[in-house]
Amino acid sequence: MAGQPAEYRKGEFVISTDRARLDLDLIHGYLTKCYWAKGIPRDVVARSIENSLCFGLYWDEKQIGFARVISDYATYAYIGDVFVLDSHCGRGLGKWLMECIMAHPLLQGLRRWGLVTRDAHGLYAQSGFTPLSAPERHMERHNPSVYEHARDRKNP
Numbered sequence: 001m002a003g004q005p006a007e008y009r010k011g012e013f014v015i016s017t018d019r020a021r022l023d024l025d026l027i028h029g030y031l032t033k034c035y036w037a038k039g040i041p042r043d044v045v046a047r048s049i050e051n052s053l054c055f056g057l058y059w060d061e062k063q064i065g066f067a068r069v070i071s072d073y074a075t076y077a078y079i080g081d082v083f084v085l086d087s088h089c090g091r092g093l094g095k096w097l098m099e100c101i102m103a104h105p106l107l108q109g110l111r112r113w114g115l116v117t118r119d120a121h122g123l124y125a126q127s128g129f130t131p132l133s134a135p136e137r138h139m140e141r142h143n144p145s146v147y148e149h150a151r152d153r154k155n156p
């Protein structure tokens with residue numbers, strides 16, 4: 001469903017939705033150490049990429065950032081695994097990544113967007129995200145230690 005890859009340019013930076021350009025080593029290397037997906041196996045990252053609309057951020061042909069969107073392309077989208085490498089943080093690239101996501105043609109007219117963040121609320125607020133208006137209506141089934149269990153199963 002992802003259609004033709006989209007590409008956005010800003011000076012020396014490029015954002016592309018072309019999955020073939022993504023650097024799986026870099027993405028897995030980042031995610032497996034980050035606070036929300038610590039220990040995630042490489043094959044799980046690969047499968048998540050395969051089944052998402054992915055946005056790679058590039059400088060000088062090298063990947064320096066990432067975000068992915070899980071969506072039915074009709075009513076709902078969830079944004080996850082957003083990062084910009086430390087070396088390029090604080091220059092407006094995270095905001096631009098969010099702007100490109102929100103402007104993508106396949107993601108227009110949706111009834112609801114979702115995401116989860118520990119401390120980047122200010123970033124997402126600039127793209128129209130707010131705290132849950134009715135948290136009592138939302139439920140989750142969260143398994144934060146799922147990758148520890150996967151590792152234990154592999155190395156009993």
Ligand SMILES: CC(C)(COP(=O)(O)OP(=O)(O)OC[C@H]1O[C@@H](n2cnc3c(N)ncnc32)[C@H](O)[C@@H]1OP(=O)(O)O)[C@@H](O)C(=O)NCCC(=O)NCCS
Nearest residue numbers: 082083084089090091092093094095117119120121122123
């Ligand atoms: C969050 C992240 C993607 C932002 O990317 P960035 O390129 O550094 O961000 P930008 O330079 O575009 O600026 C982000 C804006 O959001 C604000 N912001 C709020 N919370 C923030 C946070 N936790 N981290 C970075 N920026 C934050 C910044 O102050 C800035 O606002 P401003 O325009 O008023 O100055 C990047 O810092 C990152 O990868 N952090 C580590 C991974 C992470 O936490 N990802 C988000 C998971 S939900």
